[in-house]
Amino acid sequence: MQINLCNSKKCCNFAAEMNKKVVILAIESSCDDTSAAVIVDGILRSNVIASQKVHEEFGGVVPELASRAHQQNILPVVDTALKRAGVTKDELSAIAFTRGPGLLGSLLVGTSFAKGLALSLGIPLIDVNHLQGHVLAHFVEDGTGLKHPEFPFLCLLVSGGNSQIVLVRAYNNMEIIGQTIDDAAGEAFDKCAKVLGLPYPGGPWIDKLAKLGDPTKYPFAKPNIPAYDYSFSGLKTSFLYTLRDMLKAHGVETIDELAQNVPNLREDMCASLQATVVDILMRKLKKAAKDLGVNQVAVAGGVSANSALRQAFLDYGQKYHWTVFIPPFSFTTDNAAMVCQAGYFKYLDSDFCAIDEVPFAKTTI
């Protein structure tokens, strides 16, 4: 059965509504953060995030536990977002939700909640691609005077599940011109951190320890992949083999034993890994910017919190005359503010979705 909410009476009155406030509630539940945000007339009024600590002891996100935690969190998170924004649910113009990519069970919680609320209020539903949300985080008006890129710009989108170079021609016109053919950059950080015995997620730990290490100590393998695509599986193997060879050379079996024999082991391994990942990411981005003649360059996604990557953006910007856009930390990891921004743009385009649209686990932009 095809029921399209945007064909409902309320939506037919959309044009008439244009004189009213546009109030968008967004819900993000693609992985292990339950988040809700509200934008009123283009201004972010609230962005509430409940992170799930339950996964830490397992060294990675456990999908079933993530879905259950979303079920528990979603009502209080949405309620808090509305209260902080100073709006009631009856004032909402539309509800945006992350449709994918992500963990299906997690997405189902946010999707079902959004559908139920939109149906009960008789307002349009807006589906948002999580990756487009990350890119559009650069347009959030949060009152801090964030600079917005001009079109066209390049966005390096780096997270736990993605490493892509996106050519952004407009809010609703994006093309992936390069992407990883195997692991994502965040995945490489997390997996290597696990080998070193660091907690999950490992990316922030690598960043922290790298500050105390020598980035040139261990020369890891770099991929040789054509065009603008990435690969991180060879680097991961190179990292693993370096440790394996050192364990053998020192006649020990565990990383803790090795660390007693090799001063600054973890710090130097982290610094060398981080420097290699940043170099791989930036070289391809530089090539894309040069080939396409684009000098507005942005970074987005969880790995954009990495201090060396942020510094590399500033350095490349200065050296190659780019205008660079680095998101505030609050918009690097998963958050509903970015979904709300994407939803707001879609609302202005009257780009709504049907009530029977289903979430998707994998997709491109």
Ligand code: KG4
């Ligand atoms: O975008 P995100 O929150 O989730 C998705 O994958 O959608 O990204 C999470 C990734 C994890 O791999 C995490 O280790 C990484 O971002 N990350 C970092 C840092 N902070 C988070 N990686 C390196 N340095 C950081 N400071």
